Amino acid sequence: MKLVGIVGSNADQSYNRMLLEFIRRHFKLKFELEVLEIKDVPMFNQDDDQSDSFAVRYLYNKITRADGVIIATPEHNHTTTPALKSTLEWLSFNLHPFENKPVMIVGASYHDQGTSRAQVHLRKILDAPGVNAYTLPGNEFLLGKAKEAFDEEGNITNESTVAFLESCLDNFIKYVGVVSQLKKPKPIEPEDLDCGKPIATSITEIDPDDPEWLEKASKLVNAVEGDTYVKLDQGLLTVNQLNMFLNAMPFELTYADDNNQFLYYNNAHQDPETMFAKRVPEQVGNRMSTVHGSLPPARMKNVEWVIGTLRNGNQEYVRTIVPGSPDSVINTHNYQAMYYPDGSYAGINEIVFNFKPWLDWYLKETGQRLVGGHGAGPASHGAADATSGASDSAGSAGAATDADSGASAH
Missing domain, CATH: 3.40.50.360 (Flavodoxin domain)
Incomplete structure (x- = not known):
C-alpha cells in the first residue's frame, strides 16, 4: 500500500x-x-x-x-x-x-x-x-x-x-x-501510438520507423558512448559500465516514453527467439503502433488500456502472467509507470522474466509448497491472478492483457 x-x-x-x-x-x-x-x-x-x-x-x-x-x-x-x-x-x-x-x-x-x-x-x-x-x-x-x-x-x-x-x-x-472499492478509474482517452505528440526529448529529424534510427539519432545529438562518464543520481558510471550493468540484470527491460516511442531494451546480444518478449535492434526508436503492428485490433486495445491506465494514475503498475507457457516457465510481465520530476507520467518501464525459478528457490529455502490450483508440481501457477494494481485491484480490461500489450511486444 x-x-x-x-x-x-x-x-x-x-x-x-x-x-x-x-x-x-x-x-x-x-x-x-x-x-x-x-x-x-x-x-x-x-x-x-x-x-x-x-x-x-x-x-x-x-x-x-x-x-x-x-x-x-x-x-x-x-x-x-x-x-x-x-x-x-x-x-x-x-x-x-x-x-x-x-x-x-x-x-x-x-x-x-x-x-x-x-x-x-x-x-x-x-x-x-x-x-x-x-x-x-x-x-x-x-x-x-x-x-x-x-x-x-x-x-x-x-x-x-x-x-x-x-x-x-x-x-x-x-x-x-x-x-x-468505491474508486472509479479515470476514463482512458485514445492513445496516440504513432508518436504524434513530440516531447522535449523527442528526436523529430529522424523517422521513428527508420531501421537505422539508433545510429542516425545518436549521431545527430552527439550521444556519448564507450568510456565517457555519465553522472547518475547516485553514481558515476561510464556508458560501457552502464550497459554492462543493465545487461547483467536477470530481467528483460524495456522503456517507451510518454510519446509512445520505443527507445530501449537490454540484452541486445541475446537471440530474439529465446527471449520471453521477442525484440530486435531495428525496433529501437519505433512508434508503438509499429512495434505492435502485427496485433489484431482487440489486442491493440489492450496495449492502449495498459498505457492509458498508467498514464492516468489509475494504477501504479499492471502485471500479467502470459498463459500457455510450459511448466518450467511462468512468463511474467510488469509494466511500471515512470515519472518526471514534477510527478507527471514519463513512460513505461517493462520488466519481463521467468518467475518460476524464483518461486522454486523461495519454496525450497522456506520449506513451503503451493497447494490448490491447476497443474502439477509444487510451483503450479495455473490459478495465478493475471493482473494487479497499486491497490491490488485491476480493471476488467487488465485480465485480457498479455505479453503483446507491453512496450516491447511484437
Missing part, C-alpha cells in the same frame, strides 16, 4: 514533519509512506491560476497515485495553518486529487490538547464540494506537548502513544481497503 503524508506547515522546524517521518520509519512494514512538503506552494489567488506550477502539479500527481493520504496539521489560532489552507484551495480549484481519496488526519502541537480544533476545521474543509475526500471518522490522533514527545532521534518515547497511533493507522489501512 502506498500512502503520502502532507506536512501541514511550511516552517523549517515542524513537529508535524517529525510525526510523519516517525510514521514513515516505524511503520514501514505496514505501508510505504512518502512525505510531501507544502513550502513552495504559492498563496491561493484565483485571479492568478497556479494550477500548472511545479509545486501544485507535483502534489496533485503524488496524491492522485497514492492509495491514501495522511495530513499532519499544526494548530494556529484554533485552526490550520494558512499554508495548508492555501494548498487545499489549489487542490480543489481546477485540480481535484482528493476526490474520493481516503484521508487520515493527525497532528502535533506544543500544548496538551494537541491539534483538536484544527482537526475539526480540517475535516470540514476535506468534506467541502471540490475537495470531497473520504476522511477517516474517529481515530483522532492528537499529540500534545510535542517538545517532550520525541527523543533526539525523532522517535516518540511513550509506548502507549505509539500503540494508540498504530491502532489508528491499522484502522486507516482497513478504511483504505474499503474506500478503494
Whole structure:
C-alpha cells in the first residue's frame, strides 16, 4: 500500500514533519509512506491560476497515485495553518486529487490538547464540494506537548502513544481497503501510438520507423558512448559500465516514453527467439503502433488500456502472467509507470522474466509448497491472478492483457 503524508506547515522546524517521518520509519512494514512538503506552494489567488506550477502539479500527481493520504496539521489560532489552507484551495480549484481519496488526519502541537480544533476545521474543509475526500471518522490522533514527545532521534518515547497511533493507522489501512472499492478509474482517452505528440526529448529529424534510427539519432545529438562518464543520481558510471550493468540484470527491460516511442531494451546480444518478449535492434526508436503492428485490433486495445491506465494514475503498475507457457516457465510481465520530476507520467518501464525459478528457490529455502490450483508440481501457477494494481485491484480490461500489450511486444 502506498500512502503520502502532507506536512501541514511550511516552517523549517515542524513537529508535524517529525510525526510523519516517525510514521514513515516505524511503520514501514505496514505501508510505504512518502512525505510531501507544502513550502513552495504559492498563496491561493484565483485571479492568478497556479494550477500548472511545479509545486501544485507535483502534489496533485503524488496524491492522485497514492492509495491514501495522511495530513499532519499544526494548530494556529484554533485552526490550520494558512499554508495548508492555501494548498487545499489549489487542490480543489481546477485540480481535484482528493476526490474520493481516503484521508487520515493527525497532528502535533506544543500544548496538551494537541491539534483538536484544527482537526475539526480540517475535516470540514476535506468534506467541502471540490475537495470531497473520504476522511477517516474517529481515530483522532492528537499529540500534545510535542517538545517532550520525541527523543533526539525523532522517535516518540511513550509506548502507549505509539500503540494508540498504530491502532489508528491499522484502522486507516482497513478504511483504505474499503474506500478503494468505491474508486472509479479515470476514463482512458485514445492513445496516440504513432508518436504524434513530440516531447522535449523527442528526436523529430529522424523517422521513428527508420531501421537505422539508433545510429542516425545518436549521431545527430552527439550521444556519448564507450568510456565517457555519465553522472547518475547516485553514481558515476561510464556508458560501457552502464550497459554492462543493465545487461547483467536477470530481467528483460524495456522503456517507451510518454510519446509512445520505443527507445530501449537490454540484452541486445541475446537471440530474439529465446527471449520471453521477442525484440530486435531495428525496433529501437519505433512508434508503438509499429512495434505492435502485427496485433489484431482487440489486442491493440489492450496495449492502449495498459498505457492509458498508467498514464492516468489509475494504477501504479499492471502485471500479467502470459498463459500457455510450459511448466518450467511462468512468463511474467510488469509494466511500471515512470515519472518526471514534477510527478507527471514519463513512460513505461517493462520488466519481463521467468518467475518460476524464483518461486522454486523461495519454496525450497522456506520449506513451503503451493497447494490448490491447476497443474502439477509444487510451483503450479495455473490459478495465478493475471493482473494487479497499486491497490491490488485491476480493471476488467487488465485480465485480457498479455505479453503483446507491453512496450516491447511484437
